[in-house]
Amino acid sequence: MLRSGPSSFRTNTTMSTLTIVLIVVAVLVIALFIGGLVAARARDRQVAPHYDEHLRAADQALERARAEDRGWDPGLLEAAVRDALGQSHAGTAFEDLVLVLVDDRPGVHEDRAHYDAYAGDQRVRVVLTRDEQGWRGQTAS
Numbered sequence: 001m002l003r004s005g006p007s008s009f010r011t012n013t014t015m016s017t018l019t020i021v022l023i024v025v026a027v028l029v030i031a032l033f034i035g036g037l038v039a040a041r042a043r044d045r046q047v048a049p050h051y052d053e054h055l056r057a058a059d060q061a062l063e064r065a066r067a068e069d070r071g072w073d074p075g076l077l078e079a080a081v082r083d084a085l086g087q088s089h090a091g092t093a094f095e096d097l098v099l100v101l102v103d104d105r106p107g108v109h110e111d112r113a114h115y116d117a118y119a120g121d122q123r124v125r126v127v128l129t130r131d132e133q134g135w136r137g138q139t140a141s
Contacts, residue, residue, distance in 0.1 A: 060100070
């Protein structure tokens with residue numbers, strides 16, 4: 001025999017309402033997740049052109065700090081770089097010298113400093129080595 005009383009109707013209605021609420025909450029969570037992904041991609045596209053520039057600047061600052069921490073005189077290093085560039089690329093005006101790597105090995109004679117020298121679109125790598133007379137440079141294009 002089938003009973004159709006008020007208590008049986010409420011149970012079915014409550015279950016239906018709970019199911020609907022759970023579905024709505026699930027849809028909202030999924031919509032917010034997708035919206036967050038879309039917003040993050042838009043932010044990444046906006047920040048991407050500056051990211052490499054900021055990363056490069058941070059790397060350069062770190063290498064300068066490492067060189068200064070070792071007691072390396074930036075003026076002497078840059079003078080050695082300019083001297084090496086003058087010998088290998090005479091007549092080229094290099095606007096920017098960027099310290100890209102500090103290689104501080106045990107002892108003084110195995111120390112190396114790598115610079116990138118820029119003249120317009122041209123980039124020249126200069127590797128400095130240290131001996132008893134000071135820093136000496138070699139260029140590699």
